[in-house]
Amino acid sequence: MATQALYRRYRPRRFDELKGQDHVVKALRDSVASGREGQAYLFSGPRGTGKTSAARILAKVLNCDNEHDGEPCCECESCLAVERGTSYDVHELDAASNNGVDAIRDLVEKASLGTPGRHKVYILDEVHMLSRAAEAALLKTLEEPPPHVVFVLATTDPQKMSDTIRSRTQHLQFHLLPGDTLAAHVKWVADDAGLDLSQAALDAALLQGGGSARDTLSALELLASTGGDVSDVTDLDEFLAALIDQDAGRILTAMGHAVSMGHDPRTITEDIVRHLRNAFLSLMAPELVVMPPDQLDTVAARAQQLGPATLVRAIERLGSALVDMRHAPDPRILVEVALVQLTDDSTAGDAAALLGRIDRLEQRVKELADAPVRPAAAPTDPATGRALLGGAARRPASEPTSAAAAAPPTAEPAAQPAEVPEPAPAAAAQPAAAAVAAVSVADAWEQTVKGQLKPLVRALYSAGSFVGNDGDTWHFDVPNEPHGKKCAEHRPAVEAALSDAVGAAVTIEFVVGGKPTGRADAPAAPGTPPPSDGVPTPTNAAGDAAPVAATAAAPEADEDIDLGELTDAPPESVQTPIDRLAEAFPGSELISDD
Numbered sequence: 001m002a003t004q005a006l007y008r009r010y011r012p013r014r015f016d017e018l019k020g021q022d023h024v025v026k027a028l029r030d031s032v033a034s035g036r037e038g039q040a041y042l043f044s045g046p047r048g049t050g051k052t053s054a055a056r057i058l059a060k061v062l063n064c065d066n067e068h069d070g071e072p073c074c075e076c077e078s079c080l081a082v083e084r085g086t087s088y089d090v091h092e093l094d095a096a097s098n099n100g101v102d103a104i105r106d107l108v109e110k111a112s113l114g115t116p117g118r119h120k121v122y123i124l125d126e127v128h129m130l131s132r133a134a135e136a137a138l139l140k141t142l143e144e145p146p147p148h149v150v151f152v153l154a155t156t157d158p159q160k161m162s163d164t165i166r167s168r169t170q171h172l173q174f175h176l177l178p179g180d181t182l183a184a185h186v187k188w189v190a191d192d193a194g195l196d197l198s199q200a201a202l203d204a205a206l207l208q209g210g211g212s213a214r215d216t217l218s219a220l221e222l223l224a225s226t227g228g229d230v231s232d233v234t235d236l237d238e239f240l241a242a243l244i245d246q247d248a249g250r251i252l253t254a255m256g257h258a259v260s261m262g263h264d265p266r267t268i269t270e271d272i273v274r275h276l277r278n279a280f281l282s283l284m285a286p287e288l289v290v291m292p293p294d295q296l297d298t299v300a301a302r303a304q305q306l307g308p309a310t311l312v313r314a315i316e317r318l319g320s321a322l323v324d325m326r327h328a329p330d331p332r333i334l335v336e337v338a339l340v341q342l343t344d345d346s347t348a349g350d351a352a353a354l355l356g357r358i359d360r361l362e363q364r365v366k367e368l369a370d371a372p373v374r375p376a377a378a379p380t381d382p383a384t385g386r387a388l389l390g391g392a393a394r395r396p397a398s399e400p401t402s403a404a405a406a407a408p409p410t411a412e413p414a415a416q417p418a419e420v421p422e423p424a425p426a427a428a429a430q431p432a433a434a435a436v437a438a439v440s441v442a443d444a445w446e447q448t449v450k451g452q453l454k455p456l457v458r459a460l461y462s463a464g465s466f467v468g469n470d471g472d473t474w475h476f477d478v479p480n481e482p483h484g485k486k487c488a489e490h491r492p493a494v495e496a497a498l499s500d501a502v503g504a505a506v507t508i509e510f511v512v513g514g515k516p517t518g519r520a521d522a523p524a525a526p527g528t529p530p531p532s533d534g535v536p537t538p539t540n541a542a543g544d545a546a547p548v549a550a551t552a553a554a555p556e557a558d559e560d561i562d563l564g565e566l567t568d569a570p571p572e573s574v575q576t577p578i579d580r581l582a583e584a585f586p587g588s589e590l591i592s593d594d
C-alpha cells in the first residue's frame with residue numbers, strides 16, 4: 001500500500017467521490033438509477049480530470065449486484081473485480097498504442113459474445129488516436145451495438161474525432177478542477193495519507209498540477225518523497241523574468257539549473273508553458289488561474305510587463321517545440337533554441353517577434369513617461385557615498401537595460417525607507433579603505449572566485465553582480481527575491497571563497513535593484529515568492545508616486561553611472577550569453593569560427 005501511487009490510492013471509487021465534475025456525475029447517476037443508460041458515451045476533457053475513473057465507476061455500477069441510487073456498492077464480487085482490473089465484463093483499450101484497424105476488428109468481433117455480468121463495457125482511452133480505418137470499423141458497431149454492450153470513448157481532444165462518431169455518442173465534458181476544490185482535495189489527501197507537508201509544499205503541488213487531479217497528486221507524491229523540500233522545484237518565475245529582460249543567457253541558465261535538479265527537459269517545458277498560460281489567463285480571465293493567491297499576484301505583474309502578444313508567442317513557440325521534442329534525440333536543444341529565439345529577437349525575425357518587441361517598447365515608453373525627472377547626479381551607495389559599481393558597463397551594449405525595471409513591483413514598494421540598512425559607522429569613517437577593497441573584491445570575484453565555485457552555484461550567481469558595499473558587507477544585486485534566496489543557500493561557501501581571495505572577512509548581502517532582500521538566513525518558507533500586499537500592482541503606472549520612484553530609480557543606477565569609477569570591469573570580464581551558456585554546461589568547450 002505504501003508504494004501505491006497516491007493518485008491510484010485515492011482514485012474515486014464512487015460517483016460521489018469524483019471531484020469537480022458534478023454535471024457529469026448527475027447525468028450518469030440519473031441515467032443508471034432510472035435504467036436509461038446509453039450504449040455509447042464520449043468523455044472528453046483535459047488529462048487527469050477523472051474520465052477513466054468515471055468510466056470504471058460506470059462499468060462497476062452497470063454490473064453491481066447491489067446498485068443503489070446510481071452508485072456501485074464497491075463490495076460485491078463484480079465491483080471488486082473491476083477495481084482489481086480482473087473483471088471479464090470490462091475491457092480497456094488504449095487507442096494511443098492500439099490504433100490499428102485489427103485491434104478494433106478484434107474488439108468488434110468479441111463484442112457480440114456473451115459476458116458473465118449484465119453489461120460488457122468497453123473503455124477506449126485516447127480514442128482520437130485511432131486510424132481512419134479503425135474509426136470506420138468502430139463506427140459500424142456504434143451504429144448497432146449488441147444490446148448488452150456499453151462503449152465509453154475517452155479523449156483529451158474531441159475536435160480530432162470524426163463528427164459521425166461524435167454524433168453516435170452521448171458527449172459528456174470533463175473540466176479542470178477549480179483551484180479551491182483541488183486545494184481542499186490535496187490537503188485532505190495529504191492529511192489522510194499522513195504526509196507531513198508544509199503549506200508551501202502543498203502550494204507547489206497545486207501549481208505543478210495545473211488543475212489536473214492526477215498531476216497534482218503525482219507532484220504531491222514526489223514532494224513527499226523528498227521530505228517536502230520545495231527547493232528543487234523549478235523556479236518558473238525566473239523564466240518569466242528572463243523573458244521580460246530579453247536575456248538569453250539568463251533563460252538558458254534557468255533551464256540549465258532546472259535540468260541540473262533532475263527534471264527532464266520536456267517536463268520543464270510543459271511547466272513553463274503552463275506558467276505562461278497562467279500569466280496569459282491572469283490578463284484575460286483571472287478566475288481560471290489555478291495557483292495560490294500570493295503567487296497569482298506575482299504572475300499577474302509579470303504578465304502586465306510581458307503583454308499578451310509576447311505571452312501568446314511564447315506559448316506557441318514552446319508548444320511547437322514540445323511537439324517536435326517527441327521525435328528528437330536531444331529534446332533539450334529544441335527547447336533551448338526556442339527560449340533563445342524568445343529572448344533574442346535577432347534570432348527569430350518573424351512577425352510575432354516584432355509584435356512582442358513593440359509590446360515591450362510600448363511598455364518601456366509608458367514607464368519612462370510615468371517616471372519622475374531624473375536627478376543629475378549619479379546614484380551613490382548610501383554607505384560609502386561613492387558611485388555604485390557594476391551595471392551597464394558589464395552588459396553587452398545591445399542588451400536592454402530593463403533588468404531592474406523588471407524586478408517584481410510587488411516587492412513591498414511602500415516600505416523601502418525603513419528597510420535601508422543603517423550605514424556601519426566604521427565604513428562611513430573609512431571611505432578610502434572601502435574603495436580599495438571594492439575594487440579588489442570585484443576583481444577577485446571575476447578573476448578567481450567565480451571559477452572556483454561549483455557549477456550550480458556559479459550558474460546561480462552569474463545572474464547577479466556586486467554593486468557596492470557597506471563596510472565589510474558587500475551588496476550582491478540579484479534579479480529578484482526568490483533568486484536571492486537560492487543564492488543565499490550557498491552564501492557560506494561563496495563568502496569563504498571571497499574572504500580567502502581578498503584576505504579579509506567578507507559578508508554578502510543580497511539586494512534587488514539596490515534594495516535589501518528579506519534576510520535569507522531566516523527564510524519564512526523556502527521557495528515562496530516575496531510577500532505582497534494582496535493587491536496586484538501590475539505596472540508602475542499605477543499613479544502612486546512612491547512605488548514609481550522606487551522602481552524607476554533602479555535602471556538609472558545603470559545608466560547614470562560615472563564611467564570613471566568602473567575600474568573593476570575590464571573588457572575581458574564582460575559576460576556574454578555565450579559565457580553564461582558555457583558556465584551552465586560545465587566541461588563544455590567553446591569552439592571559435594577561426
Ligand SMILES: [Zn+2]
Nearest residue numbers: 064073076079
Ligand atoms: Zn457492487
